[in-house]
Amino acid sequence: MPEGKLCNTQNVDTEEQLQALLNDKSGKQYYEEMNHLEVDAKKLYATIQKTLKSRLRTWLEICAHCGMCADSCFFYLANKKDPTQVPSYKIQGTLGEIVRRKGNVDNAFMQMVMDTAWSKCTCCNRCGMYCPFGIDMGVMFGYLRGLCYSQGFVPWELKIGSGMHRIYRAQMNVTTEDWVDTCEWMAEEYEEDWPGLKIPVDVQDADIIYTVNAREPKHYPEDLAEAAILFHLAGENWTVPSEGWEETSLAMFAGDWAACKMQVESVYDAMHRLNPKRMVVTECGHAYRATVVEGPYWAGLKGGQTPIPSFHYVEWVAEALRTGKIKIDPDKRIKEPVTYQDSCNYIRNAGLSDVAREIMSYIAEDFREMRPNREHNFCCGGGGGLNGIGRYREQRNVGLKVKRDQILATGCKLVIAPCHNCWDAIRDLEEEFKIGIRWSFLKPLLIKMAIVPDHLKPEE
């Protein structure tokens, strides 16, 4: 059987396909079909010849196998320094091998490649900082995932995820109607406590266009209300688009580059349509990476910039606190020891570490750094889509140990994690190891600490 009914090289473009995948309990049939999936070696090598450019080729060739990358990888550390977890080994044994064999690899090999690309690398890009040549295995694994996807070797959840983006332009089945209705709902639910609170949809020429992670309307709509409250407190002229509101990209985790392009273009279209001055995205790391850092290239935008200046939520928060748009009540600052989870995607890969420290300086009295930190911080353990893949739950849980020990060493019971993926991983870490910590986004903490001007208080 060259192509399965569920596991194949087709894109998921219709609701029927999506439903069929969803109905396949834990991807049982999907992974069974994968065992019979044929590798199209010719196509694989043609793709490589077309897309494996000089940078990656050079990286593959100049790797001196020095092993400097080994200790940089949290999987290597968490797995008792297992040599098969050394980043250079992982990439040489997969992508390197495919290139050397000119694409002539079999099904078993490709499944090994898939397992490596998704369960032994979260594309956190930490190894790239320690390689004397600057070889970034994370980038290469990102590329490799694309090859896997094109051959149909992609974890079940991510096939679904990229299908969601193709169909709904969101990582979950949240339609435009659902989204707009959720905005109305949240404004309704909170306006009693916050008179005048609005979640303005599709307002032209606003100062800020705010975009989110589909999980928020789907499961945590309070987060949207909290964002609205903070914009309201800061007196911002802001809006959300009715379409193009989703910043995340499971398609990026899946290596489905065409879906990546569709997704970010929906956001860029909203920018063009509503003509806002700048864009702010919610507390999500990979959303920022997808839409702000990588997206412009997917969309073929010259200069690698989004159509309007784009900011991560932490940048907006730091600005609001710095300029006094939001004032913190000194008595309500966080008294207990608190630490900050540096998200790979906007700290290491987009350089926002100072911004995070600035925020902590305004809100925390006993801020304690994890070690290492900033650009050198370890991945939470669940990045790159790993959190969501059932097949690799065990590997993920082993990897969480590094973060667990880092947090324990700070002595903090509260971890601020302004990234959905990190937030999830740390929650799961607590579930798995029960170390007695709490974790939070910035928004609920800020609302508790902010001084509410009299004119914004409810009448009583």
Add this chain to the structure above:
Amino acid sequence: MFEKIIFATTGTPTCDHAAHVAFDLKKKYNSELTLFHSMGMPSRGFSPFVKDSRTGEDEYLDNDYADWVKEELKTYYAKQLADTEGVMIETSAGESHREILRAARKNDADLIVMGAHSRDEEPGATRYRNVVGSTMQRVAKGAKCPVLIVSRPCTTCLWYFSNIIFGTDFSKASYSAFLFAYQLAKEIGAKLHLFHAMDMTSIHSGKAVSQEEIEAAIADARKRIEKTYVAKMADYDNYEIEVWEGVPYVEILKFARERNGDLIVMSHHTREVDPEDAVLGSTVEQVVLRAACPVASVNRPDKVS
């Protein structure tokens, strides 16, 4: 006032007493009753795992599982469903309080009936650690309609209730609670007890209050009840006003006990919704936890005016 009822249930004994009341109301008022169960959170965001809110086990969320949950609910409530027609069963996956609120909004419910739901991580453990579920608290806080919380056996049918206790702190939200209490009292011919407890907890911060001051404040509160509530009751005269002083939740519980209260109605409008802070909780939580009778939380005017 009971046209559309949502009974939010965990499908465990925690909700048995609430089930009794919900099905009773449906029969008496011919209400549209929806039996609603939140299946738990797809815990890894986009992944299909959910933590079953009854067993705490990880399950794969798909149509099979949803159907199975519905079947389980049908089995659990087989007796009630056998002699009640047209009960709808709905499930959804997510955070319980959010999904209950979503369903209430979608169905335009007039009333949510629930047990004192436990926290998600402690399935079925309602009163064991004096922790009332943050689910209940969050539903009470966010709902547009009255929320009736039944955590102990309610032996009298609601329409035979003879003493309704309305506890007020004179907030805007309390006025909505009053409207519900008053309409219900009028509807079923119960006596309405308009009650206020002067909060004396500040005494512990060292502020001494003289007996004269207390008495003056009590007299003030009585006047305020007259002006705010009694004035709105037209010629309804089956009521009494009572003002006590002390710790509010203790006083309202004592009062309800003394007057054989069948139902306590109050608002729950605190801004603190952080589950951390809810462990010992607000007045309404304490009342729910300890009251012998059902408690209705009403915060908004939408479904009562």
